[in-house]
Amino acid sequence: MRVRINKTIGVALTLGLAATASFGNMVKVAQTTAAPGACGDWSGYRAFVERFVQADGRVIDYSTPTQQTTSEGQSYALFFALVANDRATFDRLLGWTRTNLAGNQFDAQNMRLPSWQWGRKADGSYGVLDPNSASDSDLWIAYDLLQAGRLWHEAGYTQLGEALAAQIARQEMTTLPGVGPMLLPGPQGFKNGGVTRLNPSYLPLPVLRALAHEMPNGPWGKLADSAYRLIRTTAPQGFAPDWAAWQNGQFVVDPKNGDTGSYDAIRVYLWAGLASPADPLAKPWLAALGGMRARVAQTGIPPEKVSATTGAASGEGPLSYWGALAPYFKALGDEHGLGLARTHLAALDAAVPGREPVYYDRVLGLFGTGFIDGRYRFDEAGRLVPSWRNACD
Known part of the structure; x- marks a missing residue:
């Protein structure tokens, strides 16, 4: 079940990223951008990614019966990826969040607050467990995007961060x-x-x-x-x-x-x-x-x-x-x-x-x-x- 779900997510992610050219370009650049080894290895971050982050960018809290993913977990992992200068992981995290927590409505012109909880449902399928958003996670994601735009010189991140912040101010x-x-x-x-x-x-x-x-x-x-x-x-x-x-x-x-x-x-x-x-x-x-x-x-x-x-x-x-x-x-x-x-x-x-x-x-x-x-x-x-x-x- 997990493998089949991941394949579905991968297809949705590909389609979702294609919705905006700027986002697609960011991912394309990220695939060739690695964190410089000369900056020092952050072993704690690597261990966290290896244990808790799936290849598709989903952060999993294994201690929960639903094997849940929260917008909080995604927001914190985005921050750590930025601190680690790991743009490839940042984009995977962002892409998964966009596709699964925001229902592919995560663009500068069409911004939806991410659902806060996603995981295994009672029938064994995976999806959103609670559509309400969590404002702290939303704040952190907006912050992560704004700082990524500044530090990585990518206006597409900045526009997403501004759009998300505007929705926070409007709805939360x-x-x-x-x-x-x-x-x-x-x-x-x-x-x-x-x-x-x-x-x-x-x-x-x-x-x-x-x-x-x-x-x-x-x-x-x-x-x-x-x-x-x-x-x-x-x-x-x-x-x-x-x-x-x-x-x-x-x-x-x-x-x-x-x-x-x-x-x-x-x-x-x-x-x-x-x-x-x-x-x-x-x-x-x-x-x-x-x-x-x-x-x-x-x-x-x-x-x-x-x-x-x-x-x-x-x-x-x-x-x-x-x-x-x-x-x-x-x-x-x-x-x-x-x-x-x-x-x-x-x-x-x-x-x-x-x-x-x-x-x-x-x-x-x-x-x-x-x-x-x-x-x-x-x-x-x-x-x-x-x-x-x-x-x-």
Whole structure:
């Protein structure tokens, strides 16, 4: 079944790419463009691609019963391919996303938000499991495309990124009175009566800055300010929650998921750590999240779950947490915390018989190790600065 499906995808991909000449030209160029070996091998990225990315560009989370692919996984893999200067993989990832998550409606003149979840259905066939989109993934894909257009000097990517960003602003944004523009987690299902549900981990400051830089007439600069207010207000003990809400003119505890901060919220610390120190919001954003640093200093581990309102914690976070926290510790100048993160993250490269690599560990591990090892950074305008830019251009 998998082979037959892949053949179908391949045919659809070929037809889809032919729909726009610029996209087709990008793929043709990519087939002859390899990452320069002189720039240094990124073994963690290679291991991730070999384990989790099919030849057709589909990222698979094997830990799920549906063998799911998410728009999040595609967006992160696109970012890593850009950091690795791996344009061939970037285009395969983009082509699969276009064909399967966006139904071949992913052109500058005809842009559809990608469905967030794809995988094995109850009848054994493969396809979209949930057509709703995920705004964080959409933001990252738009960012990836805009940066790819700039770094690889390809206007076709830029046009796609601008078109996607325009759809995000049109379909996945709302306005909170007295605060300003705010990102909804998706176009459907997050505004119910007087309650608007929000996800703090969906708002990476560097991504918002880059969109504001590229499209200054959009809502992105004001969204960065709104996002900071969300983070600061919903983390009274210095711990971010997975979810929050807006009700009666204020940020409140999410009525559905409560105030727990865990596998979603861990990314809030990651994005804060990645922000350029020159960004005027970087320092106060980090300061609003000081609870995690203090807790790790006290206990030596990040809690798996923590109450954002009381600070009560339980469990021990897995490797993915250390991946997310490594840039956070680095940005704070916390050498002890960074040393702990490095020690734990070394396990990502250690092959243990019988232990399968975990998708989320690998993904957040690549964000974290790639950053602290100097493979990439973001400048004040949110633009990606990969190490190959200077070494290999």
